[in-house]
Amino acid sequence: MSKFSLITKGLLKENPTFVLVLGMCPTLATTTSAMNGLEMGLATMFVLILSNIVISLIAPVVPDKVHIPVYIVVIATFVTVLQLLMQAFTPDVYKTLGLFIPLIVVNCIILGRAEAFANKNGVWDSALDGIGIGLGFTLSLTVIGIVREILGSGAVFGFKFITGDGILAFVMAPGAFLVLGYLMVLFNKLAKK
């Protein structure tokens, strides 16, 4: 597989949200606006790239029976580092995403990529895979966020283009499921062509 396709497959063929359908909890919960979706996607990408790199390095020496606990410790460490860094340097972002940052640990995309890719491939490929899948996740969350923000609050990235309220349901949980469902249909229809 070429290096370039390692990145692009995360965007299309193995898009984590619309094709693999992984990591639905943060997808549904944090995409109330485009900005939140984007920030959550970037936070996940950060952890994904680093954990993929480290896991691809240590995989050959980790005994098979304890590989899951070892991976979880590695992932949890990166998440905690990220959490502390965000708290220190981007307190505003931390305020909106605070609750969901620790949940990146249990995001199945990250452990999934560790299991399915990083422990069988080299460092370089694993890093690229992390970037690709991370970009795919970020892009998906941002698109869902944009759609929900337009319909729910009548705004894009915080810039309001209507006065008053949008359709409130789209900011809340039911809207998240609806938007995700329709985007998934659309995405798969377009991707098949």
Add this chain to the structure above:
Amino acid sequence: MAAKSSLRNMALCLTAVCLVCAAVLGVTYAVTKEPIEAAAVAEAQASIAKVLPKGDAISEEQTSDAEGILGYYVQTAADGSVSAYAVKSVTGGFGGPLTLMVGVLPDGTVFNTSVLSHSETPGLGAKCTEENSHFREQWKGFAGRLAVTKDGGDVDAITASTITSRAYTKAIAQAVALVKSLED
């Protein structure tokens, strides 16, 4: 691929990984400790400044046993008299705790309010965080009965968010009650 498992290498591997991770976390914690504290202080200062009249010196955080009061700050004028209080007050909102910073003048008049943290419904109760909205503007200089109009008070509730409005009002009532007890 993965090495063969034996009790020894499993224990060794887990211990080593945990040690390294603990070291990484320790270093990060040490590095970020000060910025995190500075950010928290800056945020607290900003929220205090927002709810109090400008100028005078603000005290360190004081504690109180009163229900729902997390702490308060006293602002003193140049002549040493108390010019205002900033009270951190918490109540149960619709979706979880609702924490406010309430600026109260010594006579019990509300000067201004600001939301420190909340978990209200986006688009409904979360509107209580929108500054310049009618709900927020009415608190500036508020001295009426602290209850929403539905309950016979003078507070205009946010449309379709009576529970949030009640919680907001209650947090302010707690703050005002504290100031009154301090002034007595």
